[in-house]
Amino acid sequence: MLRYLPFLLILALWIYAFIDCLNTPENQVRGLPKIAWVFIILLFGEVLIGPVAWLVAGRPRREHAGGSTPSQWHRDHRGSGSGGKWVAPDDNPDFLRSLKDENKKDEALLKDWEADLRRREEELRRKEDGPSDGEGNNPPPKG
Structure with missing residues (x-):
């Protein structure tokens, strides 16, 4: 059973990186065009180069502690004309x-x-x- 664990972990990372890349909006992908990242993840997934490269170099950076939530991040960075500043509803x-x-x-x-x-x-x-x-x-x- 333990001999399958490395294969399952690689497969899980591969699937996660692929789905994450597909769900990331085109204008937020860093480094290369989104389609290039998809091919890199698919072609180099078995040796972990593709998924790790996506997570390190292609995935958009998001603020964590004290930063905005993802929905606020999308609202601020889509060019809505609000000056990039989040405003409380009240x-x-x-x-x-x-x-x-x-x-x-x-x-x-x-x-x-x-x-x-x-x-x-x-x-x-x-x-x-x-x-x-x-x-x-x-x-x-x-x-």
């Missing part, structure tokens, strides 16, 4: 404006639902009261 005027707009839509929807509920309640009351004698008084029960 300081972002676009986000706050979108909250106000959603709140107005929700309030309008709630008012419509309340009006519909009142209308349905009135219809039910009229049906339950039955026919009236024209003056709003119900006829006496038969019997």
Whole structure:
């Protein structure tokens, strides 16, 4: 069983490097074009040169301690025009404006639902009261 362990570790590293390379956006790959890295990983995977080269030289660098999260990193580095500075949601005027707009839509929807509920309640009351004698008084029960 232990004699298969080195082969399995090499295979795992090979697969990890290949999938990581495929999932990395083209504009974040360092050194060579992405397609070149894919071929290097596939051709030199069995001797560990390809996967190790990808992890050392081709993979994008990310900040760790005190740095941004990967989603923030992608947002900051895709050229969104925000100056590359991450802004907290409670300081972002676009986000706050979108909250106000959603709140107005929700309030309008709630008012419509309340009006519909009142209308349905009135219809039910009229049906339950039955026919009236024209003056709003119900006829006496038969019997």
